Amino acid sequence: MQRSNRRKFLGTAAALCAGTAAAAMPLPAAAKKYPVVHHVFFWLKNPGSKEDRDKLVAGVKTLAKIKTVRELHVGVVASTEKREVVDNSWAVSELMFFSDLEGQAAYQTDPIHLEFIKNCEHLWEKVIVYDAVAV
Structure with missing residues (x-):
């Protein structure tokens, strides 16, 4: 019984440390440098x-050649x-990351x-777009 409680305590402590570290992390470098995010999903x-x-x-991937596109990440569904x-x-x-809203508009x-x-x-068959500005 005592080992079980110790394992629970250590597991909880590890989770709290990880959560605290994640909360203290700064925004990703791309979001700091390029605050406008354009995320598109294709079916x-x-x-x-x-x-x-x-x-x-x-x-x-050809879209990376557009002058106002600062960074591009292309992905497929992960096996999570x-x-x-x-x-x-x-x-x-x-x-995609853009420097400003004007750059995102020019991309269009x-x-x-x-x-x-x-x-x-x-x-x-279907496309959904999520645009955001870093805060």
Whole structure:
């Protein structure tokens, strides 16, 4: 019984230390330097097609050439624990950082972005965008 309580105490103490450290961490470097975040999630028309997913990933990566895009991260669904709050129904995501709202607006009409849409929109069924400004 005493060992069980000690393990619980050590586990709780470790969790509290980790939580305190995470709360004290500064914003990621990209968010500090580039406070406007553009996060896009794509659902494929053919969700089981690795070929379509790879084409979309390649297309998204071309967006890094746009002058106002400061950083770009392209992702696919991670094999993490299935929980009620986790949405893993999408196929590809893009996470972009911009210096300001004007840069994000310029991205929307940039010829590279428009070409990406023209070349890849046949691959996706649904797109959801989340735009945010770091606080």
